[in-house]
Amino acid sequence: MRPILLRLSALLLLWPLAAAAAPTPDPALREAFLAHAAERYGLAADEVGAWLAKSTYRQGIVNAMARPAERTKAWHEYRPIFISDRRIADGRAFLARHREQLAKVEADTGVPAELIVAIIGVETSYGGNTGSHQVLDALYTLGFFYPVSGDPAQVEREAARGRFFRDELAQVMLLAREEQLDLAALKGSYAGAMGYGQFMPSSYRAYARDGDGDGRRDLFGSLPDVFASIANYFVAHGWQPGEPVVALAHKDESAEAFVADGLEAKYSLAELGARGYRPAEAQGHDLKATLVTLEGSGGTEHWLGFQNFYAITRYNRSPMYAMAVHQLSREIAAGAEVAAAP
Template sequence: MAKSVRQAESVDTAKRRHAGGALALLASALPGFAFAAAPAAAQGEGFAAFVGSLWPEAHAHGVSRATFDAAFAGVTPDPDVIEKTRTQAEFHKTIGQYLETAVSDKRIALGQEKYAANAHWLAKAEDRFGVDRYIIMGVWGLETKYGTYMGDHYVVRALATLAHARYRGTYFRTELVKALVILQEGHVDPAHMIGSWAGAMGQTQFMPSNFKPYAVDFEGDGRRDIWTSVPDAVGSTANFLKKHGWVAGETWGYEVHLPDDVTAPADRFAPFGAWAARGAVRADGGEMPRGGVAALLRPAGPGGPAFLVTPNFKVIKSYNNSTSYALGVCLLGDRIAGWGPLKARWPGATLAQTR
């Protein structure tokens, strides 16, 4: 099957679009930033020296001079990336507010369209990796809205900006070198190496360090293309979850009704039958599984929805270690599969959140 290639700017156009005003804004971006008080010319020289210092390390990892120079051609520090390091944690939502967006009617409808268009690859991924196809859809939907928004940053530029600023120590320098190796291996070209401000790439939002162990050439064309190939993105997501312990044939869990006095630590797993003996019933009226274990999850406390979640729920959190995120993946997948909305309401929820 031919890849559905996302129309992209040329390398030079993309880099020019992100370059404007970079040096002027970096001066006050981070406390202790390496050249914060230096004039613009000196700032540029400092970044160029940093890029030059990367060459021996990149070369030692098999990156050619041609690949290295092409990756950094015209690249300057990205002021938007620096700003994101200062503001990205300022806004917090309640779980109900988060899920109102994550599992919106619009995202469900688009997910059902994408599922219908890619059912063959989703079924193939489920068969090969054992991961529920609707969980794959949930991850794909939350990470990049099914590939419709992968971020708008050139990954090498974003990572170089963070590495030069020594944001999180040497972490982003290591990720930058791994990104160069991906370019060297020909899985993507610089014009299509698009991702988030922190370097999470493509439809799967993998960091470069996740690419080698988890990205797969599911389409069979010799490249692991998580940017423009839906099959590769679907297969790579499934491979990630499988390698983090997904148990084939097992659900993520269920919304349940249970007596208010039933409590347990969030990580205490017990057989489904034991929960049923304590008065738990599935909110959708279905039968409890006869096998398997689950833990009680009440993310909003006794006044909100309750869930029995299996170890597969913890596997989803390996993608993003957030209970809200994992629950969003599960509930979005269920809605795409045709299941109805939650029966219980989130504390303070609007009518739109419980439709």
């Protein structure tokens, strides 16, 4: 037999062994998950066990979780991914097509139409890319095999993330029952987020709304449901209608570097001013804010993030994500204003 055929034969013989080598959940962890799903969500152990048996470990999902753009890119690299001429133009066209429904949601909730559109634009390119991963596999993989860095300082954080994804796995099983979804067919991101707005199962169950009145909450095929649900998410996380999101800040030359304690807007403008960071434009009234420092293409940028900025970070806890959504929304709105002008 030729050498190439010998190698091929050897690979074919080894293939079943390689397939069988896929990791399986730790038995104790599996049993704890079954108990959690039953106690918290009323899911039968045999049903949950059957879904686990149908789930497949995906190494690509582990790899993707280990290198999200928010951790590997600076702001000047991250921003162009989401704020491009194409994404702005597509956002303006999407807003124009669905203006009536979006205007109704904005009137009902106070959440700007352009912000809802920007979320959909950043998350799924206006529905063009809602994810190709099996949600069941993604949550199974991250729930039982969350990537371990080997850093002792990250042990508890990584364990907590594993618990989070196992809970999401239980919730997607319940969600499928509640919303009559085909769990085996659900597709989404590598983290298990779904639909136009990329809701995790827990967010879907907690914040999704029936916007078209058909008695279901469909974040895959009903844009009225999608719009109402994204707006409701922001309302639930403290969106303040009519208030600003961010303001560019100037740093006094003599000011010492300051790192805010988290993203929550909890510093008064007077307190931040005393530290040497002042809004470039007067805000008209005192507001609580946090300080956000980003590395832009022109150097270091300082921004004051208000409560509405914090609300956007509840969607994704990266300040760069929130800034990208906000800036894209402003670009979309600017086009809408021009189109509406006489």
